[in-house]
Amino acid sequence: MIISSQFDGGNIECLDASDPANVQLHIRKDNESDFFQWFYFRAANVMDLDCRYVIANAGAAAYTGGWQDYRAVASYDREFWFRVDTSFDGDKLVIEHNSSEDQVYFAYFAPYSMERHADLIAFAQTSEHCQALTLGETLDGQAMDCLRFGEPAAGRKVIWFVARQHPGETMAEWWMEGMINRLVDHSDPVVTEMLKKAVIYLVPNMNPDGSRRGHLRTNAVGSNLNREWDKASADKSPEVLCVQEMIRQTGLDFGLDVHGDETLPYNFIAGTEGIPGWNADRQQQLDSYKQTLARLNPDFQTEHGYPANRPGNANLSYCSNSLAQEHGALMMTLEMPFKDASDTPDNLQGWSPERCAKLAHSCLDALHLSWDQVT
Numbered sequence: 001m002i003i004s005s006q007f008d009g010g011n012i013e014c015l016d017a018s019d020p021a022n023v024q025l026h027i028r029k030d031n032e033s034d035f036f037q038w039f040y041f042r043a044a045n046v047m048d049l050d051c052r053y054v055i056a057n058a059g060a061a062a063y064t065g066g067w068q069d070y071r072a073v074a075s076y077d078r079e080f081w082f083r084v085d086t087s088f089d090g091d092k093l094v095i096e097h098n099s100s101e102d103q104v105y106f107a108y109f110a111p112y113s114m115e116r117h118a119d120l121i122a123f124a125q126t127s128e129h130c131q132a133l134t135l136g137e138t139l140d141g142q143a144m145d146c147l148r149f150g151e152p153a154a155g156r157k158v159i160w161f162v163a164r165q166h167p168g169e170t171m172a173e174w175w176m177e178g179m180i181n182r183l184v185d186h187s188d189p190v191v192t193e194m195l196k197k198a199v200i201y202l203v204p205n206m207n208p209d210g211s212r213r214g215h216l217r218t219n220a221v222g223s224n225l226n227r228e229w230d231k232a233s234a235d236k237s238p239e240v241l242c243v244q245e246m247i248r249q250t251g252l253d254f255g256l257d258v259h260g261d262e263t264l265p266y267n268f269i270a271g272t273e274g275i276p277g278w279n280a281d282r283q284q285q286l287d288s289y290k291q292t293l294a295r296l297n298p299d300f301q302t303e304h305g306y307p308a309n310r311p312g313n314a315n316l317s318y319c320s321n322s323l324a325q326e327h328g329a330l331m332m333t334l335e336m337p338f339k340d341a342s343d344t345p346d347n348l349q350g351w352s353p354e355r356c357a358k359l360a361h362s363c364l365d366a367l368h369l370s371w372d373q374v375t
Protein backbone atom coordinates (compact mmCIF):
# COMPACT_ATOMS: atom_id res chain seq x y z
CA MET A 1 0.00 0.00 0.00
CA ILE A 2 1.15 3.55 -0.72
CA ILE A 3 -0.33 6.55 1.11
CA SER A 4 0.13 9.98 -0.47
CA SER A 5 -1.01 13.53 0.23
CA GLN A 6 1.35 15.63 -1.91
CA PHE A 7 -1.46 17.31 -3.82
CA ASP A 8 -3.65 20.42 -3.59
CA GLY A 9 -5.19 20.42 -0.09
CA GLY A 10 -3.57 17.14 0.96
CA ASN A 11 -2.74 16.49 4.61
CA ILE A 12 -1.44 13.30 6.21
CA GLU A 13 1.83 11.87 7.50
CA CYS A 14 2.21 8.16 6.97
CA LEU A 15 4.13 6.54 9.84
CA ASP A 16 3.67 2.91 8.77
CA ALA A 17 1.72 1.35 5.90
CA SER A 18 3.27 -2.11 6.01
CA ASP A 19 0.14 -3.75 7.46
CA PRO A 20 -3.20 -2.86 5.73
CA ALA A 21 -5.03 -3.82 8.93
CA ASN A 22 -3.08 -1.24 10.94
CA VAL A 23 -2.05 1.74 8.80
CA GLN A 24 -0.56 4.32 11.16
CA LEU A 25 -1.21 7.95 10.23
CA HIS A 26 -0.83 11.43 11.73
CA ILE A 27 -2.55 14.68 10.72
CA ARG A 28 -0.06 17.54 10.21
CA LYS A 29 -0.50 20.78 12.16
CA ASP A 30 -1.27 24.01 10.30
CA ASN A 31 2.00 25.87 9.62
CA GLU A 32 3.10 28.02 12.63
CA SER A 33 0.00 26.89 14.52
CA ASP A 34 -1.17 24.09 16.80
CA PHE A 35 -4.49 23.60 14.98
CA PHE A 36 -5.07 20.37 13.10
CA GLN A 37 -8.07 18.27 12.12
CA TRP A 38 -8.30 18.46 8.30
CA PHE A 39 -7.04 15.32 6.55
CA TYR A 40 -7.04 14.36 2.88
CA PHE A 41 -5.02 11.48 1.46
CA ARG A 42 -4.95 8.73 -1.15
CA ALA A 43 -4.45 5.03 -0.47
CA ALA A 44 -3.17 3.06 -3.46
CA ASN A 45 -2.91 -0.67 -4.22
CA VAL A 46 -5.81 -1.42 -1.86
CA MET A 47 -8.39 -3.21 -4.02
CA ASP A 48 -10.32 -5.86 -2.06
CA LEU A 49 -8.17 -5.39 1.03
CA ASP A 50 -9.74 -5.04 4.49
CA CYS A 51 -7.99 -1.84 5.55
CA ARG A 52 -7.87 -0.07 8.91
CA TYR A 53 -6.52 3.48 8.73
CA VAL A 54 -5.58 4.65 12.23
CA ILE A 55 -5.17 8.41 12.73
CA ALA A 56 -3.13 8.08 15.87
CA ASN A 57 -3.06 11.76 16.93
CA ALA A 58 -6.80 12.42 16.48
CA GLY A 59 -7.28 12.75 20.25
CA ALA A 60 -5.10 15.89 20.23
CA ALA A 61 -6.95 17.55 17.31
CA ALA A 62 -8.56 20.99 17.61
CA TYR A 63 -12.15 19.79 18.17
CA THR A 64 -12.30 16.24 19.50
CA GLY A 65 -16.08 16.63 19.83
CA GLY A 66 -15.98 16.66 16.06
CA TRP A 67 -14.96 12.98 16.03
CA GLN A 68 -17.99 11.84 18.06
CA ASP A 69 -20.55 10.23 15.74
CA TYR A 70 -18.39 11.29 12.80
CA ARG A 71 -17.88 9.32 9.59
CA ALA A 72 -15.07 10.15 7.16
CA VAL A 73 -15.77 10.69 3.45
CA ALA A 74 -14.23 8.63 0.64
CA SER A 75 -14.24 8.80 -3.14
CA TYR A 76 -13.00 6.76 -6.10
CA ASP A 77 -13.57 9.40 -8.79
CA ARG A 78 -12.96 12.56 -6.66
CA GLU A 79 -16.43 13.80 -7.62
CA PHE A 80 -18.81 11.65 -5.59
CA TRP A 81 -18.02 11.47 -1.85
CA PHE A 82 -19.62 8.86 0.39
CA ARG A 83 -19.34 8.12 4.09
CA VAL A 84 -17.33 5.19 5.44
CA ASP A 85 -17.19 3.34 8.78
CA THR A 86 -15.31 5.45 11.31
CA SER A 87 -14.85 5.18 15.06
CA PHE A 88 -13.17 7.26 17.76
CA ASP A 89 -12.05 5.90 21.12
CA GLY A 90 -11.06 9.26 22.61
CA ASP A 91 -7.54 8.82 21.33
CA LYS A 92 -7.42 7.39 17.81
CA LEU A 93 -9.72 7.81 14.82
CA VAL A 94 -10.10 4.54 12.91
CA ILE A 95 -11.44 4.37 9.34
CA GLU A 96 -12.32 0.86 8.11
CA HIS A 97 -12.75 0.30 4.41
CA ASN A 98 -12.53 -2.33 1.71
CA SER A 99 -11.94 -0.62 -1.64
CA SER A 100 -13.58 -1.80 -4.87
CA GLU A 101 -10.94 0.10 -6.87
CA ASP A 102 -7.14 0.22 -6.90
CA GLN A 103 -7.07 3.66 -5.33
CA VAL A 104 -9.34 5.48 -2.90
CA TYR A 105 -9.28 9.02 -1.48
CA PHE A 106 -10.26 9.83 2.10
CA ALA A 107 -10.95 13.26 3.60
CA TYR A 108 -12.48 15.06 6.57
CA PHE A 109 -15.11 16.52 4.21
CA ALA A 110 -15.42 16.60 0.40
CA PRO A 111 -12.31 18.58 -0.64
CA TYR A 112 -12.54 21.77 -2.68
CA SER A 113 -9.20 22.27 -4.47
CA MET A 114 -7.61 25.55 -5.55
CA GLU A 115 -7.73 24.20 -9.11
CA ARG A 116 -11.49 23.86 -8.84
CA HIS A 117 -11.57 27.36 -7.34
CA ALA A 118 -9.69 28.71 -10.40
CA ASP A 119 -12.18 26.93 -12.68
CA LEU A 120 -15.09 28.44 -10.75
CA ILE A 121 -13.77 32.01 -11.06
CA ALA A 122 -12.91 31.57 -14.76
CA PHE A 123 -16.35 30.13 -15.49
CA ALA A 124 -18.17 32.87 -13.55
CA GLN A 125 -16.40 35.80 -15.23
CA THR A 126 -17.79 34.78 -18.65
CA SER A 127 -21.32 35.39 -17.35
CA GLU A 128 -22.87 38.60 -18.66
CA HIS A 129 -23.66 39.99 -15.20
CA CYS A 130 -20.39 39.02 -13.54
CA GLN A 131 -17.10 40.83 -13.09
CA ALA A 132 -14.03 39.13 -11.63
CA LEU A 133 -12.08 41.43 -9.32
CA THR A 134 -8.64 40.63 -7.91
CA LEU A 135 -8.34 42.37 -4.55
CA GLY A 136 -4.77 41.51 -3.62
CA GLU A 137 -2.33 38.72 -2.91
CA THR A 138 -1.82 36.18 -0.18
CA LEU A 139 1.50 35.56 1.58
CA ASP A 140 2.13 32.55 -0.71
CA GLY A 141 1.44 34.80 -3.72
CA GLN A 142 -2.03 33.53 -4.63
CA ALA A 143 -4.72 35.92 -5.90
CA MET A 144 -7.56 37.08 -3.67
CA ASP A 145 -10.57 36.59 -5.94
CA CYS A 146 -13.83 38.47 -5.65
CA LEU A 147 -16.83 38.24 -7.97
CA ARG A 148 -19.36 41.01 -8.49
CA PHE A 149 -22.80 40.27 -9.88
CA GLY A 150 -24.87 43.23 -11.08
CA GLU A 151 -24.00 46.90 -11.46
CA PRO A 152 -23.58 49.30 -8.56
CA ALA A 153 -26.13 52.13 -8.82
CA ALA A 154 -27.80 54.69 -6.58
CA GLY A 155 -30.49 53.03 -4.47
CA ARG A 156 -29.18 49.51 -5.01
CA LYS A 157 -28.34 47.61 -1.85
CA VAL A 158 -24.93 46.01 -1.38
CA ILE A 159 -24.77 42.31 -0.49
CA TRP A 160 -21.56 40.52 0.53
CA PHE A 161 -21.01 36.76 0.80
CA VAL A 162 -17.60 35.61 2.05
CA ALA A 163 -16.54 32.02 2.72
CA ARG A 164 -13.80 29.70 3.87
CA GLN A 165 -11.82 31.92 6.21
CA HIS A 166 -11.13 28.54 7.79
CA PRO A 167 -9.73 26.51 4.89
CA GLY A 168 -10.66 23.07 6.22
CA GLU A 169 -14.33 24.13 6.10
CA THR A 170 -14.64 23.18 2.45
CA MET A 171 -18.45 23.04 2.69
CA ALA A 172 -18.28 26.83 2.65
CA GLU A 173 -16.85 26.86 -0.88
CA TRP A 174 -19.30 24.16 -2.03
CA TRP A 175 -22.00 26.58 -0.82
CA MET A 176 -20.30 29.32 -2.90
CA GLU A 177 -20.24 27.14 -6.01
CA GLY A 178 -23.98 26.58 -5.58
CA MET A 179 -24.61 30.30 -5.13
CA ILE A 180 -22.49 31.24 -8.17
CA ASN A 181 -24.13 28.62 -10.38
CA ARG A 182 -27.47 30.17 -9.42
CA LEU A 183 -26.33 33.75 -10.04
CA VAL A 184 -25.03 33.05 -13.56
CA ASP A 185 -28.45 31.67 -14.59
CA HIS A 186 -30.07 34.46 -16.61
CA SER A 187 -33.34 32.55 -16.82
CA ASP A 188 -33.77 32.57 -13.03
CA PRO A 189 -36.44 35.15 -12.13
CA VAL A 190 -35.25 35.49 -8.52
CA VAL A 191 -31.74 36.36 -9.72
CA THR A 192 -33.12 38.89 -12.20
CA GLU A 193 -35.18 40.51 -9.46
CA MET A 194 -32.29 40.54 -6.98
CA LEU A 195 -29.93 42.19 -9.47
CA LYS A 196 -32.45 44.99 -10.05
CA LYS A 197 -32.38 45.77 -6.34
CA ALA A 198 -28.83 44.88 -5.38
CA VAL A 199 -25.24 44.33 -6.35
CA ILE A 200 -23.80 41.09 -4.97
CA TYR A 201 -20.13 40.61 -4.08
CA LEU A 202 -18.69 37.18 -3.30
CA VAL A 203 -15.31 36.06 -1.96
CA PRO A 204 -15.55 32.30 -2.53
CA ASN A 205 -12.29 31.59 -0.74
CA MET A 206 -10.90 33.92 1.94
CA ASN A 207 -7.95 31.61 2.63
CA PRO A 208 -6.30 30.23 -0.53
CA ASP A 209 -2.97 29.51 1.18
CA GLY A 210 -4.47 27.44 3.98
CA SER A 211 -6.61 25.66 1.39
CA ARG A 212 -3.70 24.64 -0.81
CA ARG A 213 -1.53 23.74 2.18
CA GLY A 214 -4.19 21.43 3.62
CA HIS A 215 -4.75 23.49 6.78
CA LEU A 216 -7.72 23.30 9.11
CA ARG A 217 -7.99 26.83 10.37
CA THR A 218 -5.16 29.24 9.50
CA ASN A 219 -3.30 30.92 6.65
CA ALA A 220 0.34 30.44 5.56
CA VAL A 221 1.73 31.99 8.77
CA GLY A 222 -0.71 30.52 11.28
CA SER A 223 -3.17 33.44 11.45
CA ASN A 224 -6.79 32.54 12.20
CA LEU A 225 -8.38 35.00 9.75
CA ASN A 226 -11.65 35.10 11.67
CA ARG A 227 -9.77 36.66 14.61
CA GLU A 228 -8.07 39.36 12.55
CA TRP A 229 -10.86 41.78 11.59
CA ASP A 230 -9.91 44.29 14.30
CA LYS A 231 -6.17 44.06 13.55
CA ALA A 232 -5.69 42.96 9.94
CA SER A 233 -2.12 43.49 8.75
CA ALA A 234 -0.05 42.99 5.60
CA ASP A 235 2.30 40.65 7.53
CA LYS A 236 -0.25 38.42 9.23
CA SER A 237 -3.55 38.69 7.38
CA PRO A 238 -3.38 40.46 3.99
CA GLU A 239 -6.43 38.38 2.97
CA VAL A 240 -8.62 40.18 5.50
CA LEU A 241 -6.99 43.56 4.86
CA CYS A 242 -7.86 43.64 1.15
CA VAL A 243 -11.45 42.40 1.58
CA GLN A 244 -12.09 44.79 4.46
CA GLU A 245 -10.81 47.68 2.32
CA MET A 246 -13.07 46.69 -0.60
CA ILE A 247 -16.13 46.51 1.68
CA ARG A 248 -15.29 50.02 2.95
CA GLN A 249 -15.42 51.22 -0.66
CA THR A 250 -18.69 49.47 -1.56
CA GLY A 251 -20.55 49.69 1.74
CA LEU A 252 -22.61 46.80 3.10
CA ASP A 253 -26.34 46.28 3.66
CA PHE A 254 -26.60 42.51 4.13
CA GLY A 255 -24.05 39.73 4.35
CA LEU A 256 -23.20 36.15 5.20
CA ASP A 257 -19.85 34.76 6.34
CA VAL A 258 -19.99 31.03 5.52
CA HIS A 259 -18.36 28.37 7.73
CA GLY A 260 -18.49 24.75 8.85
CA ASP A 261 -18.79 23.55 12.43
CA GLU A 262 -16.85 20.46 13.49
CA THR A 263 -19.10 19.45 16.36
CA LEU A 264 -22.76 20.41 15.83
CA PRO A 265 -24.74 18.23 13.39
CA TYR A 266 -26.95 21.12 12.22
CA ASN A 267 -27.15 24.03 9.82
CA PHE A 268 -27.59 27.25 11.75
CA ILE A 269 -26.97 30.99 11.72
CA ALA A 270 -25.12 32.96 14.40
CA GLY A 271 -26.02 36.64 14.70
CA THR A 272 -23.97 39.52 16.04
CA GLU A 273 -26.01 40.13 19.20
CA GLY A 274 -23.18 41.35 21.43
CA ILE A 275 -21.95 44.24 19.28
CA PRO A 276 -22.30 47.81 20.63
CA GLY A 277 -24.64 48.72 17.75
CA TRP A 278 -27.10 45.85 18.32
CA ASN A 279 -30.74 46.92 18.59
CA ALA A 280 -34.33 45.68 18.37
CA ASP A 281 -34.54 46.36 14.63
CA ARG A 282 -31.48 44.26 13.94
CA GLN A 283 -32.86 41.46 16.12
CA GLN A 284 -36.07 41.52 14.10
CA GLN A 285 -34.12 41.37 10.83
CA LEU A 286 -32.10 38.42 12.09
CA ASP A 287 -35.17 36.51 13.28
CA SER A 288 -36.99 37.22 10.04
CA TYR A 289 -34.17 35.92 7.84
CA LYS A 290 -33.60 32.78 9.91
CA GLN A 291 -37.31 31.94 10.02
CA THR A 292 -37.70 32.45 6.27
CA LEU A 293 -34.71 30.22 5.54
CA ALA A 294 -36.01 27.51 7.88
CA ARG A 295 -39.38 27.53 6.10
CA LEU A 296 -37.70 27.25 2.70
CA ASN A 297 -35.24 24.49 3.46
CA PRO A 298 -35.74 21.63 6.00
CA ASP A 299 -31.94 21.22 6.22
CA PHE A 300 -31.80 24.56 8.04
CA GLN A 301 -33.10 24.99 11.59
CA THR A 302 -33.19 27.61 14.35
CA GLU A 303 -33.29 25.47 17.51
CA HIS A 304 -29.62 24.44 17.78
CA GLY A 305 -26.60 26.71 17.41
CA TYR A 306 -24.23 28.92 19.37
CA PRO A 307 -25.57 30.82 22.38
CA ALA A 308 -26.02 34.52 21.55
CA ASN A 309 -23.44 36.91 22.99
CA ARG A 310 -24.71 39.06 25.85
CA PRO A 311 -24.90 42.81 25.20
CA GLY A 312 -21.44 44.32 24.86
CA ASN A 313 -19.73 40.91 24.82
CA ALA A 314 -19.12 40.44 21.08
CA ASN A 315 -15.59 39.75 19.92
CA LEU A 316 -14.93 42.39 17.26
CA SER A 317 -12.07 40.37 15.75
CA TYR A 318 -14.72 38.15 14.12
CA CYS A 319 -15.70 39.03 10.56
CA SER A 320 -19.46 39.21 11.15
CA ASN A 321 -19.24 41.23 14.37
CA SER A 322 -16.72 43.63 12.88
CA LEU A 323 -18.66 44.23 9.65
CA ALA A 324 -22.05 44.48 11.40
CA GLN A 325 -20.65 47.07 13.80
CA GLU A 326 -18.75 49.11 11.20
CA HIS A 327 -21.48 49.18 8.55
CA GLY A 328 -24.64 48.98 10.66
CA ALA A 329 -25.88 46.05 8.56
CA LEU A 330 -27.44 42.63 9.06
CA MET A 331 -24.33 40.45 8.90
CA MET A 332 -24.53 36.79 9.92
CA THR A 333 -22.37 33.70 10.22
CA LEU A 334 -23.78 30.62 8.47
CA GLU A 335 -22.54 27.31 9.89
CA MET A 336 -22.89 23.93 8.15
CA PRO A 337 -21.98 20.54 9.64
CA PHE A 338 -19.01 18.29 8.90
CA LYS A 339 -21.17 15.37 10.08
CA ASP A 340 -24.76 15.51 8.86
CA ALA A 341 -27.88 17.58 9.39
CA SER A 342 -29.37 15.49 12.21
CA ASP A 343 -33.01 16.38 11.50
CA THR A 344 -32.69 15.32 7.84
CA PRO A 345 -29.98 12.63 7.75
CA ASP A 346 -28.51 11.09 4.60
CA ASN A 347 -26.88 7.80 5.50
CA LEU A 348 -24.91 7.52 2.25
CA GLN A 349 -23.33 10.98 2.03
CA GLY A 350 -24.08 12.83 5.26
CA TRP A 351 -23.86 16.59 4.75
CA SER A 352 -22.59 16.87 1.19
CA PRO A 353 -21.50 19.28 -1.58
CA GLU A 354 -24.85 18.76 -3.29
CA ARG A 355 -26.76 19.84 -0.19
CA CYS A 356 -24.43 22.82 0.39
CA ALA A 357 -25.39 24.06 -3.09
CA LYS A 358 -29.11 23.62 -2.38
CA LEU A 359 -28.75 25.51 0.90
CA ALA A 360 -27.06 28.36 -0.98
CA HIS A 361 -30.02 28.53 -3.35
CA SER A 362 -32.35 28.70 -0.36
CA CYS A 363 -30.24 31.48 1.17
CA LEU A 364 -30.82 33.57 -1.97
CA ASP A 365 -34.53 32.73 -1.99
CA ALA A 366 -34.77 33.70 1.69
CA LEU A 367 -33.14 37.05 0.93
CA HIS A 368 -35.65 37.57 -1.90
CA LEU A 369 -38.63 36.67 0.28
CA SER A 370 -37.56 38.66 3.36
CA TRP A 371 -36.13 41.60 1.37
CA ASP A 372 -38.32 44.30 2.92
CA GLN A 373 -37.62 43.00 6.42
CA VAL A 374 -33.85 42.52 6.21
CA THR A 375 -32.49 45.41 4.13
Ligand code: ZN
Nearest residue numbers: 166169259260
Ligand atom coordinates in the same frame (compact mmCIF):
# COMPACT_ATOMS: atom_id res chain seq x y z
ZN1 ZN B 1 -15.09 28.50 10.62
